Amino acid sequence: MNVILLDDRDFTDTGTVRLSGRRVQHLNQVLACAPGDELAVGRVNGKLGRATVTKISARSAELADVVLDGDPPPPLPLSLVLALPRPVVMNRLLAAVTSLGVKRIFLVHSRRVEKSYWQSPVLAPENIDQQLRLGLEQAVDTVLPEVRMSKRFKPFVEDELPGLIKNGPAWLAHPGDGVSVPERTGPSAMLIIGPEGGFIPYEVERFxxxxxxxxxxxxxxxxxxxxxHVAVAKVGGLFK
Amino acid sequence: MNVILLDDRDFTDTGTVRLSGRRVQHLNQVLACAPGDELAVGRVNGKLGRATVTKISARSAELADVVLDGDPPPPLPLSLVLALPRPVVMNRLLAAVTSLGVKRIFLVHSRRVEKSYWQSPVLAPENIDQQLRLGLEQAVDTVLPEVRMSKRFKPFVEDELPGLIKNGPAWLAHPGDGVSVPERTGPSAMLIIGPEGGFIPYEVERFxxxxxxxxxxxxxxxxxxxxxHVAVAKVGGLFK
Structure with a gap:
């Protein structure tokens, strides 16, 4: 947790901040905070800054002198379409790609995605939100990515994808031939990555x-x- | 397991192959092999090819008609110096960087590496060998990386590192300033990555x-x- 994320609901009427839960644990156990300590904070979907601890107990903390005057790092203008990975991998990837600055993630079905993955508690909104926040806290960013899910391949590819890729190049990372070093040909890009075993030929043809x-x-x-990771590094590197 | 790795000791005097353990499990449970099936195989540190299953039971398998006529993919001419990560991450990284083609991995101490990590069973030679093989089996490669460990930072940096970086550029991936897109200035490269929290200033100065x-x-x-992942993709990409 390299930054403490503050939500609107954490602010009191007087502009101070009340924290509870995981963030207070971190203040106590990792940072060993005491009143007077200054913290790096950021308002969710807002600015970065700092605040001063005024009270802290095992279960809650209060912050004052909240100054939010810094911009979060620029978003990576790269959207990600991901055939739903198995839950444990999905969980790590949500935090990892968030830490890399990806702001739009589309989880889609594919023939080689096990249908049971769609029932996983990993996909509960509270867990997704948690993983995204872990990524932001790691990266010192504030802007929550948007995560959308399509449990059916064909409607996604036919109805949604064309609109999503009209403003820039789209790449499918697929074993076999392909460009090794992509070129930047637009203000944003789309990266599509299949399941273990890859998209089936029918799916590749649709792309x-x-x-x-x-x-x-x-x-x-x-x-x-x-x-x-490798594909985001390659394509994301075009926008640095 | 996209390739079955064969060791010298798996070969009989007549050139057939006897398998046991994890590979037989894979043949049974994932590939559902039967006699007559052809498999993708590779000889450890040797060539890639194919073989035919002649016998298979729950505990052992025999392969014949072993043809080894293909070269493994070219090694990534990139060595990696890694401040020893925590064990669970280390385990995943050994397999991951092996799958990316890295052939030399140096695990070193740093001030911010917890000393207990050096006692982890993850560092037992059998486990390291297993993780490297998982990476090769994933990537369809045969060449085992070399993994070396230095439990002391200073002797590594003073006595070993100078010789390791004399044939090409060396990069330290460190938060803050630095080149974003490295240039290829030699036939091989060295990539150095610190612990969570980074190398301490004294260590950075030595580099x-x-x-x-x-x-x-x-x-x-x-x-x-x-x-x-991102650094290997960036620097490794120079050699494509």
């Missing part, structure tokens, strides 16, 4: 029809988790 | 004295696991 390009991640077959 | 450059991974603070 081809929409003009999605192929991105090569090298001569080796990578796990989804590794592939997502 | 500076050796002419190690700073690599920026962007404006956000990343977890070690994320940082390793």
């Amino acid at each position: 081809d029809e929409l003009g999605v390009s192929r991105l090569s991640l090298g001569p080796r077959i990578l796990r989804v988790e590794t592939a997502v | 500076d004295e050796l002419g190690v450059s700073r690599l920026s991974l962007g404006p956000r603070i990343l977890r070690v696991e994320t940082a390793v």
Whole structure:
């Protein structure tokens, strides 16, 4: 937790802040905070800044002198379409891609996604929110990504994807041929990554029809988790 | 397991192969192999090819017609110096960086590495070997990386590192300033990544004295696991 995220509901009428739960645990157990200590804080979807601890107990804390005057780092203009990974990987990836600055994540079905994954508690809104916050707290960012889910492949690809990729290039990271070093050809990009085992040929053809390009991640077959990191680094690197 | 790795000891005098353990489980449970099936195989530190299943039971399998005629993918000419991460992360990273083609991994101590990490069973040779094999099996590669450990920072940096970086550039991925897009200036490269919290100033100065450059991974603070992936993708991408 490199920044303490503050929600609107944490602010009192007088502009001080009351914290509870996980953040107070962190203040006590990791930072060993005492009254008078200054903290790095950020308002969710707002500015970064600092605040001073005025009271702290095992269960709650109060902050005053909240100054929010810094911009969060610029968002990575990269959206991610991800065939729903298995839950434990999904959980890590939500926090990881958030820490990398991705602000739009689309979780979609694919033939090789096990249907049971869609029942996982990992997909509960509270857990998704928690993982995104872990990513922001790590990265010192404030802007929560948007996560959307499509439990059916075809409606997503036919009805949603065309609109999502009209303002920039879209790449499918797929084993086999493809460009190794992508070029920046628009203000934003879309990155599409399949399940373990890859999208089936029918699915790949649907992407081809929409003009999605192929991105090569090298001569080796990578796990989804590794592939997502490498692909985001490659395509995200274009916008630095 | 996208390839079955064969060790010298698996070969019989007549050139057939006897398998047991984890690989037989995979043949039974994932591939549902039967006699006559052809498998993708690779000889550890040797060639890739195929073989035919001749016998299979719950506990052992025999392969014949072993043809090893393909080269493994070229190694990534990138060595990695990693401040020893916490064990669970270390385990995942060994397999992940192996799957990316890294062939030399140096695990070193740093002030912010908890000393207890050096006692972890994750560092037992059998476990390291297992993680490296998981990475090779994923990536369809045969060449086992070399993993070396230095439980003391100063002797590593003073006695070993200078020789390791004399044939190419070395980059330290460190929060703050640094080049965002590295240039290829030699046939191989060295990438150095600190612990959670980063190398301490004394340690950073030792790298500076050796002419190690700073690599920026962007404006956000990343977890070690994320940082390793992104940095390997950035620097490794130079050799594609």
